[in-house]
Amino acid sequence: xxxxxxxxxVSGAPGQRVTISCTGSSSNIGANYDVHxxxxxxxxxxxxxxxxxxxxxxGVPDRFSGSKSGTSASLAITGLQAEDEADYYCQSYDSSLxxxxxxxxxxxxxx
Amino acid sequence: QVQLxxxxxxxxxxxxxxxxxxxxxxxxxxxxAYYWSWIRQHPGKGLEWVxxxxxxxxxxxxxxxKSRVTISVDTSKNQFSLKLSSVTAxxxxxxxxxxSLGRGGFYDYWGQGTLVTVSS
Numbered sequence: 001x002x003x004x005x006x007x008x009x010v011s012g013a014p015g016q017r018v019t020i021s022c023t024g025s026s027s028n029i030g031a032n033y034d035v036h037x038x039x040x041x042x043x044x045x046x047x048x049x050x051x052x053x054x055x056x057x058x059g060v061p062d063r064f065s066g067s068k069s070g071t072s073a074s075l076a077i078t079g080l081q082a083e084d085e086a087d088y089y090c091q092s093y094d095s096s097l098x099x100x101x102x103x104x105x106x107x108x109x110x111x
Numbered sequence: 112q113v114q115l116x117x118x119x120x121x122x123x124x125x126x127x128x129x130x131x132x133x134x135x136x137x138x139x140x141x142x143x144a145y146y147w148s149w150i151r152q153h154p155g156k157g158l159e160w161v162x163x164x165x166x167x168x169x170x171x172x173x174x175x176x177k178s179r180v181t182i183s184v185d186t187s188k189n190q191f192s193l194k195l196s197s198v199t200a201x202x203x204x205x206x207x208x209x210x211s212l213g214r215g216g217f218y219d220y221w222g223q224g225t226l227v228t229v230s231s
Contacts, residue, residue, distance in 0.1 A: 044223075
């Protein structure tokens with residue numbers, strides 16, 4: 001049972017827009033800690049996709065965007081491409097654990 | 112460019128201690144603002160934070176593992192290590208080492224991960 005809650009899967013056709021939600025609580029997202037998003041391709045380590053709620057590292061296309069409100073956050077992907085098919089994880093800090101917490105991950109399928 | 116590399120046995124017997132080392136290159140583990148983490152991923156499952164250490168020696172562990180986990184740092188070798196005692200099959204996972212800027216920061220550099228299987 002992950003501390004942050006994500007849908008197990010989402011899907012969309014090429015060119016469409018999808019969103020992935022991440023729900024936390026008052027000890028993590030709701031406590032105003034930043035939310036970060038990672039993309040994990042099969043057999044590889046996660047890669048930072050969005051940091052600090054809505055910031056993209058250099059090299060990440062602007063098709064990826066993040067937002068946060070209250071105890072939840074969302075990752076939006078527009079103009080879906082086949083190469084976006086991967087697992088996506090949200091992450092924040094939890095004051096009761098004094099450490100990082102992750103969502104359970106969402107598998108994105110591009111139809 | 113900072114690089115992290117995990118090393119250690121890929122097979123550990125039940126009840127024994129899992130030991131892994133992460134070697135940091137391209138940067139100093141003594142960089143004051145950074146925390147050095149272990150994160151694991153059970154087969155086909157999500158990511159779980161195990162714990163982290165600051166070069167000063169301050170450690171923070173996942174409460175669910177705290178009684179069995181020890182993370183240490185060797186600044187002279189630019190390495191940090193994980194020991195997980197009394198392992199069971201439930202500890203079979205890919206173990207990643209990673210760095211973050213601050214305890215609440217994102218994990219910017221990751222090792223490639225190493226699969227540790229607990230089996231007799």
